[in-house]
Amino acid sequence: MISALWDLRVDKVVADLKEGKRIDGRKVDEIRKITITHGVSENADGSARVKLGLTDVIAGVKMVPGTPYPDMPDEGSISVGAELLPMADPEFEVGPPRDEAIELSRVVDRGIRESKAIDFKDLCITEGEKVWVGFVDIYIINNDGNLFDACGIAAMSSLLETKMPKIEDGKIVKGEYAGKLKVRAKPVLSTFAKIGNVVVADPILSEEKAMSARFSVTITEDDNITAFQKGLPGSFKIDELNGAIDVAMKNSKQIRKLL
C-alpha cells in the first residue's frame, strides 16, 4: 500500500523532474556514492557490504562441493539468491522469496554468468564426480531504492575476494584455503527508472515509487552487453533504451574502478 506521505513524495519527484531536477539534486545520469566494505563475514569464503547511497546490502559466498550435470561433467556453477529482509523495508515480509526477490537474483546471476566472469571449468574438482558450486547469497539490510545495482556490485565484490577451500586427496580440508577464485571479468549492472518521460540512472526509493518502468543493463569491461531486463508495466521507446545503454557504458566504468 502506498501511504499518503509517499504519494506526496511521488508528486514532488514527478514535478521536479519536469523542471529537469531530481529530488536529491543528482543529474539524470548520475549515480549515488558507493561504499564497499570487504570481509564482513569471517565464515564466508568471500563477502562484501555495499552501500549505494542509503541502500545497504551484504553478500557472502560459500563454495560448496556438488555433483556436475551429466551433460557438463567438468563444469561447476554459481547460484545467486537475494533475500528482502523484513528489517530493510516496512513492505518486505517474512517468508520464502517472492517474485521480486526471484527476479532480482536472477538478473544479478544472468549478468555474471553470461559475462563468463567465472569459468565453470575452473570449478571442476573431479570430472564427472565433484565440482564446486559458488553460492552467492545477498541480504538486503536497508532499502533506499535500486537493489539491483547494489546487489550486482555486492555479488561481484564478494566473488572477487572469494578464497577456494583446500582439497587434499579429493577431500576438503576445513578452514584451509588454496588460493583465490579466478574471476575473469567484471560485469557491472546499471539500472534505470522511467518516470513520466524521463529516464534516470540509479533511482532512489521515492523515484522507484514514481517509476512506471525499470530497465537494467549489464556491461563488461570491453563494453559488451551481457544482460538486459525490463520490468514493471510501463514501456520504453527504443531511443530511451539506447540512451540508457550509453549511460550504463559510462557509469559502469566508474563503478568498476571500485571493485
Added chain:
Amino acid sequence: MGKKKEEQIIYVDSKGKRLDGRKVDELRPIKITAGVIPRADGSAYLEWGQNKVFAAVYGPRECLPKHTASPYKAVIKFVYRMAAFSVPDRKNPKPGRREVEISKVCGEALERAIFVEKFPNTSIDVTVEIVDSNAGSRIAALTAASVALADAGIPMRDMVCGTSVGKAGGKIIVDLDKDEEDASDAVDIPIAMLPNSKEVVLLQLDGVLTRKEWDEAYKMAEVSAMKVYEVQKQALKAKYINGEADANKAEKKGVEEK
C-alpha cells in the same frame, strides 16, 4: 549452453540459410486459433515452430485474496507454466524460479496494453500452459495471451506482439530455436512491443552482445514483431469476422474434415 562439439556447426551458411533452412530474418511458422477453451472468458491456442501453447483469460473478476487488489486498477495475474513433459527431460511440475520470473515480466508487459484503470479492485487472470517447447516459449506465451485477452473482450490500447532475436555462430538471427540457443556464443533477446506505438514492454537478454549488434538485432525484432501482429489479427478475424465465433462450431468443423 556450452556443449563441446558445436565448434564445427555452421549456423548460417554461405547462402544465408540456417540449420533448419530458414533465412536469418525468417520466423518459424506461427498458427494461432482464438477461443479454444469454451469455459474461459477468452482463450487462444498457438503453435510457434514446435512450441505449443494454451492461453486462457478469466476476468475482470473479484480479486482474491483481497489484499492483492488495487483500488486504482485491475491486477494482472499472469501464470506461465510448463507441462512436465514439455521439455526433453521431465520437468518437476513445481513452478521454478524461471517460471516465476517469466510470469512476472509477461504480466507486466501485458498490463501496458490493457486499460487496467477501468477495472479497479478486480483481477484479470491470465494462465498459459506450455505443452511442447523449443526455445522462445515466453514470447509464444505472451503472443497467445494477448490474443486470449482480445478474445475475452477486455479493452486494450494495443496488442502485445514480439519475437526473440539473437546471435548464433556470430550472426544476428531472428527467432532462435533450441539448436541455435545452444551455440557457444548464443545470445537470446526476447522482445515484446505494442505494434502501433512501438513501445517496448518486455526486453531481456542473455549472452554477450556488442552495442552495434544490438542495433541490428533490434531492427530485425521490430520487423518480425509486426509479422507476428499480423498473425494475431488474422486469428481474431477468423473467429469474429469470418463467422467462426462459436468455438464449438469450429471444433465440429475440424472433426468433419477428418
